[in-house]
Amino acid sequence: MSEVVKLERHDNIAVVTVNxxxxxxxxxxxxxxxxxxxKSAIDxxxxxxxxxxCAGRTFxxxxxxxxxxxxxxxxxxxxxxxxxxxxxxxxxxxxHGTxxxxxxxxxxxxHYRVATKDAKLGLPEVKLGxxxxxxxxxxxxxxVGPELAVKMIVGGDPIGADAALKAGLIEEIVEGPASGGEAFARKVLAEKRPLRKLRDDDSKLAAAKADRSIFTNAVAALTKKSRGLEAPFAAADAVGAAIDLPFDEGLKKEREGFLKLMNGDQSKAQRYAFFAEREAAKISGVPEGTKGRNVARVAILGAGTMGxxxxMSFANAGIPVTLIETGEEQLKRGMGIMQKNYEATAARGGIPADAPAKRMALINGVVGIENVGDADLVIEAVFETMAVKKEVFGKLDQYAKPGAVLASNTSYLNIDEIAKSTKRPQxxxxxxxxxxxxxxxxxxxVRADKTAPDALVTAVSIARKIAKVPAVVGVCDGFVGNRMLAQRGKQxxxxxxxxxxxxxxxxxxxxxxMPMGPFAMGDLAGLDIGWRSRKDRGIKSEIADALCEAGRFGQKTGKGYYKYEPGSRAALPDPEVEKLIDETLARLGRKKRVVSDDEILERMMYPMINEGAKILAEGIAARPSDIDVVWLYGYGWPIYRGGPxxxxxxxxxxxxADRxxxxxxxxxxxxxxxxxxxKKLADEGKTFASLAAPSKAA
Known part of the structure; x- marks a missing residue:
């Protein structure tokens, strides 16, 4: 008999346990x-x-x-x-479990299924392509019928035991899986219930067989956001086969679809992304067994958009937060925006109706940095200038308790420099x-030069606790994502x-x-931000400056690189912009040429990859897959392309390299x-994947 699966007989019931x-x-x-x-139990x-x-924590x-x-x-x-x-x-x-x-x-x-109250049941294969x-x-x-099946298979999201019971996916909710399963089996025998073989039961397909729009409408709703992905549409076709074909023919069609996807580039990329995300939680260069610090309460400095x-991310995970502002007005505005965001999500059915009140109760809004005293983790989300950050960290020495992890939410600035403002750089x-x-x-x-290993482990662990994907990076201008993005912006x-x-x-x-192009993204962020920054540094960017001088700051003014109708975010090409570009080029004596789409793609993507190679060589990222995780989860890189x-x-x-x-x-x-x-990897015929270094798990 197998080591990982055991068979026990309890009178006339055989219990098969996977361990x-x-x-x-x-x-x-x-x-x-x-x-x-x-087979042994049948015989x-x-x-x-x-x-x-199953034994352990899950089915x-x-x-x-x-x-x-x-x-x-x-x-x-x-x-x-x-x-x-x-x-x-x-x-x-x-x-039980999942x-x-x-x-x-x-x-x-x-023939029958029972589950514990906390069980989750799903078919998430679509998320691996x-x-x-x-x-x-x-x-x-x-x-469960085609509508819910489409939601679970094409959408890939699991359902809980209550929903499974209501839909007929399980027969009962039980206390303990093994004891509950055994009690239910005895009931089946006592009541002489017939075996329910799903392959032979088409009763829940009848409505969709009579009216196929039940199925097609469900598919249309679930594939709205599946641009570029193959798996959701192939999965929908396979579910359609359950309605249209006899069971064995449907199985054959499903198998063909599965093998085609498994051997395709998209699923390889999505499976790679799955492992890359897990690998990113492992911190290279940290002694094995390093334990994180306890984080029971968090303080956040700044109640603006980021703060x-x-x-909200911490409150969503049930972690109490002290949200600190410099004045009552800013605090009130910030708290009000969070309340509205929660209420809007509840109205859409994204969270339970009572969630906004429960989550807001976890956020204690106060004025004054002296209120950080009881926080185990302090995150500053103040204005993005070195002078302001240094001032804040200098004050944290005075008010934060010993051993608190002090984190900056900067997107560019040098953490080593910020750490010098405090007497506890570790x-x-x-x-x-x-x-x-x-x-x-x-x-x-961002790991600074003097960051203690246990502080780093704490940050990674708390990020995962609040449902974020952590990627550990080193100190440089723009870290990994923004540093690479700058190369795309330049081109x-x-x-x-x-x-x-x-x-x-x-x-x-x-x-x-990608979800957006660089110019639509510029319009969304506001072109005036870059314009002011360039003026401060004495840098010119003729076309972008000309747009700003004409009052075209992007979506907020209804015109930037594009024009926007009132109340709409749809970017519409504007002949005025083309005219302004032509005039600027004429003034600079530049000749226009036809630029191919292929050249645009190469000049948008290849310089970023080149920068990624520099980031790896400098040790800013430990693994190529960490760079991919940054782009997949921070910049909307299409998951079916696996990361840059x-x-x-x-x-x-x-x-x-040649291009x-x-x-x-x-x-x-x-x-x-x-x-x-x-260049070295190209000359040797190697890949970035060949660099994947072994790392020690945190």
């Missing part, structure tokens, strides 16, 4: 163990009912994705499920949140001087999969010369 920590994933050993134990004349359950939480792309090891999951479904004896799946992906598919092949490949798209619509968003680091901070998932954790501006128009550049970038460094490997580093050298010469821009690391 493969940490999440009972469906490895070859687990599949083989379930097959062996179920045992004294066994009348079977319960499948089967999914497939073992480390096996993807490798030669399959028998038995296949389909073979295991076929044996279970065709069992002449009732099989009850007893679920039954996700292959785990839920196992449960769906059982896949669809369920072991009957999930065929059995789930038969269990308020950060405060407690200082950066926690760079992205706007809106209550929505965006990334938090760049986008140069392209206007060569004949490209804002709408052409933005169209290329959004077609690639992953994408560069798929394009080929030699091609990128950069070409543009450096053509545009007389030495900053485009391939970075030494990029």
């Amino acid at each position: 493969s920590p940490p999440v009972n994933a469906l490895s070859a050993a687990v599949r083989g163990g379930i097959f062996e134990c179920i 045992d004349a004294q066994v009348q009912g079977i319960v499948l359950t 089967i939480a999914g497939a073992d994705i480390t096996e993807f792309g490798k030669p399959p090891k028998p038995p296949g999951l389909a073979e295991v499920l076929s044996l279970m479904e065709s069992s002449p004896k009732p099989i009850v799946a007893a679920i 039954a996700l992906g292959g785990g839920l598919e196992v449960a769906l092949a059982c 896949l669809l369920p490949g072991a009957g999930g798209t065929q059995r789930l619509p038969r269990a 308020g968003g950060i405060a 407690d200082v680091l950066g926690m760079h949140f992205f706007s809106p901070a209550n929505v965006m998932k990334l938090c760049e954790i 986008s501006e140069k392209l206007l001087f060569e004949g490209a128009l804002p709408q052409q550049v933005d169209a290329v970038v959004t077609k690639f999969g 460094m992953f994408w560069a490997d798929t394009v080929g580093l030699k091609h990128i 950069l050298a070409f543009y450096a010469k053509e545009t007389n821009d030495p900053s485009l010369e391939p970075a030494p690391l990029l």
Whole structure:
């Protein structure tokens, strides 16, 4: 018998228990163990009912994705499920924790399902660029109807036990999974209930068979935000097959769709992103076993857009926050905006109706920096100038308690310099949140020269606690994300001087999969911010300056690189801008040329990758995958392209290095010369992935 799956007999009930920590994933050993134990129970004349359950903190939480792309090891999951479904004896799946992906598919092949109150059930394969490949798209619509099945399969979000009971996905909510499953199995036998094989039960498909719009409307609602992604549409097709085809033909179509996606570039990129996110939580250069400091209360300095968003992130996770401002008026405004944001989310059904009051109760708004005294973590989100930051950190010495972690939310400034303002530089680091901070998932954790290992571990751990994806980076201007973005900004501006128009550049970038192009982003942020900064530093940018001198500051003035109708955020190309660009080029004696979309794409993306190579060479990022995490979760890089460094490997580093050298010469821009690391890898025929260094987990 298997080591990871055990069979026990309790009178006439066989209890099959999977015990493969940490999440009972469906490895070859687990599949083989379930097959062996179920077969043994079926063959045992004294066994009348079977319960499948799991030890540890969860039911089967999914497939073992480390096996993807490798030669399959028998038995296949389909073979295991076929044996279970065709069992002449009732099989009850007893679920606790999470039954996700292959785990839920196992449960769906059982004749009955029960679950504990806190259980979550789902088919999230779409988030890895896949669809369920072991009957999930065929059995789930038969269990809960096509509408909910589409929501769970095409949307990928799990449902709780209460919703599962209401939908008929489970029969009962039980106290303990094994005992509850056994009690339910005895009830089935006592009541002589017939075996419910989902493959043979089309009753919940009848309405959609009669009116297919039930299905198509559900799909349309769920795929609205799936631009560029293949998996949601393939998953929808597979669910459609459950309505249109007999079960075995639907299974065949599902399997074809699964294999096509698994071997495709998008799923490879999405699976890479899945592992990259987990790898980013491991901190290189920190002694193994380093424990973080306890964080029971947080203080945030500044109740503006960033400070308020950060405060909401902590309140959302149930962590009390002291939100500090310099004056009553600013505090009142900040608290009011948070209240409105929560109420708007509740009105949309995004959070329960009572959540705004509960979360606001966790945020204590006060005036005066002296109120940081009881905080274990202090995050400043004040004005982005070194003088103001240094003044704040100087005062924190006086008011923050010993051992409190002191974090700056700066997006550019030197944390080492900020740390010099305090007598406790070991407690200082950066926690760079992205706007809106209550929505965006990334938090760049900036390790300063003197940051203590336990302070770093604390920041990473608290970021994860508030549902952020932490990426540890080093100190440099703009850290990882903004430093790379600056290279794209520089090229986008140069392209206007060569004949490209804002709408052409933005169209290329959004077609690639980014949520916005650089010029639409400039309009959203406000062009006057960069204009004032340039004037302070004595720098000119002829086209951008001319727009600002004409009062075109972006969306807030209804015109920038684009024009905007009153009350609309839709960017409309403006002939006035084209005229202004032509006049500027004529005045500077510059000739326009036709700039191809291919050139735009290369000049938008390749300089960023070049900068990424410099960041790696300098040790600002420990791994190429950390850079990818920053871009995936902070800048809207399309997940189906895996991140800039992953994408560069798929394009080929030699091609990128050659094109950069070409543009450096053509545009007389030495900053485009391939970075030494990029050139070295290209010459050796290697990839960025080949640099992935081993790291120690925090």
